[in-house]
Amino acid sequence: MTRERDAPSDPDHRLELALEAAGLGSFEWDFARDVFIISERMSAMTGIPAGERPALGGAALDEFVHPEDLPAFRAAREGNRQTENRFGSAFRHVCPDGHIIWVRVAGIVERDDQGRPITMIGIVQDVTQLHQEEERRIQAMAELDHRVKNVLAAVQSLAQQTARRTASLDAFLQAFTGRLKAMASANELLTAARWRGAAIDHLASAELGALAPGQTSWEGPELFLTPRAANALSLALHELATNAVKFGALSNDIGHVRVTWTCRPEGGFEMHWTETGGPTVSPPQRRGFGCTLLEQVTGRELNGEAHVDYRPGGVVARLVAGPAAVAERPEVVPEVPSARVTETVATSRGPASLKGARVLIVEDAVLLALELETGLSDAGATVVGPAYELEEALDLLDQPIDAAVLDANLNGHSVTPVAEVLSKRGIPFVFATGYGETGGAPGGFEAPVIRKPYDVTQVAAAVAELLANR
Incomplete structure (x- = not known):
């Protein structure tokens, strides 16, 4: 009885199934006849016609190798054919229709008793996706390196500027830690949205949500800011909140802070910070780094302007951002941040006591x-x-x-x-x-x-x- 070729026990059939499962094509280079034998699967992958074709000493396939990769490919091919039993190379393959893919080629050279090559059996794999993922990983690492250096530079500048405007170590630690926390809150939101942007209401919630419950409110349309603008606004809200807790509407139990924002017809947005119910306000006698941060840094970083008015009835701040500060709505929008302990400024409750614990x-x-x-x-x-x-x-x-x-x-x-x-x-x-x-x-x-x-x-x-x- 004649056994069918595609029966499960046919070794060739089982080999084809294995190659198919692995996404591999196969080829053979017959050195004696100097011909390539291209499999159907390799043909489907690379566009090179299946069957036999003259090898021309291996040069027949050079036309399908990207010109920039061809010298290295030739050197590897000749070196392995002459002295090695294994061949491996990865390069850009130019399909007959001009489409470019990345392929990995691996082969084994069979030799006679005198060491002369008889044939090479090999496989071809499309590694385009793997190569693209590696490129994305490298780009992501480069971007991460860039961001880390920018953050470290910003933290260094923040520390230096804070130190120059504070008279004691305790004051420096309190001010610097609060500002660092504000930067971290913005960074957390940006990371959750894959650094595509951060929502204004999320920034407001992160800075005001756990601060004097019932004494803060915020309202406005859904808007997303660029990473640069988000960091600037987070620091601005932190400075305003710090001042409100120390001297303004949040320094008592009846004051209130209201934050609102609207879209501007020409693009960007306008935000208003309004304090009511606090003690009588007077302009600061000494301008610290917080004032400089609000009035100079914030406006420039938002591509707009910032003004703080110390009215007797409460501080009123106006922040204007240009169109460049607004980002498109990211694909991934994080939930509103929440945490049971998120204090970012000092309160009047005094230090905690853990005596005996x-x-x-x-x-x-x-x-x-x-x-x-x-x-x-x-x-x-x-x-x-x-x-x-x-x-x-x-x-x-x-x-x-x-x-x-x-x-x-x-x-x-x-x-x-x-x-x-x-x-x-x-x-x-x-x-x-x-x-x-x-x-x-x-x-x-x-x-x-x-x-x-x-x-x-x-x-x-x-x-x-x-x-x-x-």
């Missing part, structure tokens, strides 16, 4: 852990740890613990196992994390979240509040 610190960044240890110790706590690794943190859970501060990620490992143990024992904890999650605490735990960068006093205040509510 044993607080576990779990943080993989050594400098941050040391800063937390110092801050919590200054507040009166006895620090357990710090733990820098997950296993180290789990080992410390046998000690008496009243509360904990947890980094969400420890060198690539989730802190969830630690949080689960603490939760089962009824020990409260707060997350101090750099992840921009908008859906609440990591892992779905009922716990306050403080976003990095933070002021250690925020962490101490959050822990004190947890212990007070037990």
Whole structure:
């Protein structure tokens, strides 16, 4: 009985199935007859006609290799044919219709007893998508490098300008930390939208949402800002909020801050900040960096202008942005940011007291852990740890613990196992994390979240509040 060629047991059929599953075409170079034998799958991939064709010493396929890649391809081909048994090369292939794809060619050379090449058996793979993904990765890394350098330069400038306008270390730390937090909030929103833009209402919510609940409101049409404009507006709102808490409408329990914005007919937008119900206002006697930031930097960064009017009844600010500050609506729009602990300016409640409390610190960044240890110790706590690794943190859970501060990620490992143990024992904890999650605490735990960068006093205040509510 004659066996059918396409029966499952046919080795050639099984080989074809394997090549098809892998997305590969095949070829053979018969050195004795100097011909190429092109498979149907390679033909479909490259546009080179299937079947036999003269090899011309290998030069027959050179016309399909991109001119810029041809010298390297020839050198690899000749070198491997003469001295090596394996051949491999990746290059741009020019299809007969002019379409260009990236291909990877690999082959094995069979030789006779004298070492003369007899034939080369090889495969061809279309790696265009892989190459494009690699190019996108390289571009993304270059863009990330550019952004990181810009952020570091901005932070350096912010630190220098803040230091020049403050008279004490405490004042510098308070002002600089708040401004850094404002930049981080804008960056979190931009990252969630893949750096395509940030919504004005999200920026307002990030700066005002957890500040004096019931005493702030914001309203306006949906508008998205470019990364540059978003950072500028976030810093401007932070400066205005800081002044309102210290001297203005948010320094008492009855004042109110209202923020509104409208689209301008010629493009861009106009925003108004209005304070009411606070103490009588007078122009500042000393112009700090905050005033310079608002009146000079903000307007220029928004391609518009900024004015602050210190009226007796309350501060009124007008920010005008040009069309260049507005971005198209991004494909991915993040949710409105929310966190149970998002204080960005100092209040009058005074420093938190953790006297007698044993607080576990779990943080993989050594400098941050040391800063937390110092801050919590200054507040009166006895620090357990710090733990820098997950296993180290789990080992410390046998000690008496009243509360904990947890980094969400420890060198690539989730802190969830630690949080689960603490939760089962009824020990409260707060997350101090750099992840921009908008859906609440990591892992779905009922716990306050403080976003990095933070002021250690925020962490101490959050822990004190947890212990007070037990």
